[in-house]
Amino acid sequence: MAKLRIEPREEGYTRGQEIHETILRTSFDILVDQGMDALTFGNIAKRMGTKSQNVTYYFPNKNILLSELLNCILSNYEYEVDIIEKNKSMSDEEKFKSIAELIILDLATKETTRVFPELWAKSNHDSFVQDRLNDLYRRGRQVTVQLVSRLRPDIPADIQQMIGVIAAGCFEGLTIFAGHGKEWEDKIEIIARLAKNILFEGIMSLPVHANNIDGK
Numbered sequence: 001m002a003k004l005r006i007e008p009r010e011e012g013y014t015r016g017q018e019i020h021e022t023i024l025r026t027s028f029d030i031l032v033d034q035g036m037d038a039l040t041f042g043n044i045a046k047r048m049g050t051k052s053q054n055v056t057y058y059f060p061n062k063n064i065l066l067s068e069l070l071n072c073i074l075s076n077y078e079y080e081v082d083i084i085e086k087n088k089s090m091s092d093e094e095k096f097k098s099i100a101e102l103i104i105l106d107l108a109t110k111e112t113t114r115v116f117p118e119l120w121a122k123s124n125h126d127s128f129v130q131d132r133l134n135d136l137y138r139r140g141r142q143v144t145v146q147l148v149s150r151l152r153p154d155i156p157a158d159i160q161q162m163i164g165v166i167a168a169g170c171f172e173g174l175t176i177f178a179g180h181g182k183e184w185e186d187k188i189e190i191i192a193r194l195a196k197n198i199l200f201e202g203i204m205s206l207p208v209h210a211n212n213i214d215g216k
Contacts, residue, residue: 003111004028004069005076020058022048027069032111036118039066063128073115074136077103081143093200096147100196103171104178108188113179116172141168154208163206167199 006021026047030039039062045052059065084090084098106112123130141164148160155163178184178191 003076004072005079006072007075016058019054023055023058023065024069024072027065028073028111028115031069031118032114035114036122066129067132070119070132070136074139077140085143085146092147092150096144096151096200096203097196099143099147100167100171100199101192104174104192104195105188107171107175107179108185110180113175113181116175137168141165144168148203152203152206155206159206163203170195170199 004024006024008017023044026044027039030043030047034043041052041055041059041062045055048055059068080102081099084095084102087095090098119129119133123133141161144167145160145164148155148163149157152160174191174195176182178188184191
C-alpha cells in the first residue's frame, strides 16, 4: 500500500498533469531504491531524462515535493482503509481486525519497508519531515480511533487517542522484524493474525477506570 494515489490537479493542462505525476512517481522510486539522501532534483531529472529546471518548475523546493509525496502515499492508505470502514456488512470488530491485518501485511512490501524507515531517520534531524510525519500519522490513526470509540465508548476520548497511538506503534514497529527482507518476513501472515487479535482483546479487556492516565 505504500504506493501513490495522485489526484488530478484542479487546474492545468493534460501534459502538465502528466509531468507532475511523473515527477512524483520518479521521486517515490528513488526514495525506495536509493533512500532519502538520493532524493534530489538532479537525480529526479536524470531518471526522467530532462533538466532540473523542468522539475523545479512544478516543485520549487524539496519540502513542497516531499509534502505532496507523503500526502499521495497516505491517500492510498486512506482509500484502502475507507473501503473497509464503509462496508456495512462488517461489524466494528471485523473492521478493526481487517484494517490491522491490512496494515501489517503491507509491511512485507519493499516499498513500505524502505520508505518509512527513511522518513523516520530523516525526521530525527529535520523538523519539516517530523511535522509532516506527525500530520501523516495523525490522519492515519483517525479510523482506528473512531473504531475504538465505538467499541469502547466508556473509555475517555484522550485514552482512545492513546490506544490509536499504541496500535500505530505496534504496526510500524513490526517493520523492523517482519518487513521486506527481514528475519520474520515469511511469518508475516501468522504475525498479522496474532497481532490483530491481541490488540483487539487488549482494547476490549481494558478496565473502565483506565481513565487514570497518570499511572496512580
